[in-house]
Amino acid sequence: MTGLLTQEQLEDALREVGATRYHHLHPFQLRLQSGACSRGEVEAWALNRYLYQACIPQKDAIILARMDEAPLRREWRQRIIDHDGEREGEGGIAKWLKLTDDLGLDRETVMSGRLALPATKFAVNAYLSFVRDRSLLEAIASSLTELFSPMVIATRVSGMLANYDYVTKDTLAYFTARPVQAKRDSDFALDYVKTHARTPEQQRAVIGALEFKCSMLWAMLDALEHAYLYAKPWPDAFQASERGERQAAE
């Protein structure tokens, strides 16, 4: 790619990144939605993904602090409210903790992150560093995976409800609000990126930012798949068999 793309071509290129690299294609995601995951794997997924959820408002606060214009900040701050809520017990992070609670995981342990896989921590930190160190345009473009999240969320929720009897609609309440929020957020970010990426270099940079973000989401699922299916978890990480053994012993 050398020349300047039209806005439509840029959007097509971004959508192509999602079609080929988003985590809806990852084997662990397919396993999760098909009912093939053990209870321990579902727990490991929820526990690790908590760290991603928890980092989202932090990364949005970094982006917000880099915005010079009040209208932009007004738009972006809603994302932080969506995740943190207006008060204790509200917002996306609280809903994610409802999921880990329902799975029987200890809240304090989940929130401490101490049983998360090393790769999950590295991935989340890479996202925070990316939005801090790259241009504001790239930081905004890295949120564009949300263009694709409504599709993967719908498949995941229906698959999990159909296949795991310990998962209810209430357990997955986190996902109810997300598709609408993700559409609103990604419509705004896509429009911003299309109008602000005005040179071939900037266009390459925003496509690269979306590829980076897809690779970060992919790496988190690679780590789960490797640790809980093919190898064994890092010694200090969540041991998927522990709960089953404990239950069996009870």
Ligand SMILES: O=C(O)c1cc(C(=O)O)c2c(n1)C(=O)C(=O)c1cc(C(=O)O)[nH]c1-2
């Ligand atoms: O369930 C998912 O597969 C999924 C994916 C993504 C994403 O693509 O980054 C997000 C979310 N969920 C999500 O719930 C969320 O709040 C969110 C915020 C962001 C972001 O980068 O700003 N991505 C995502």
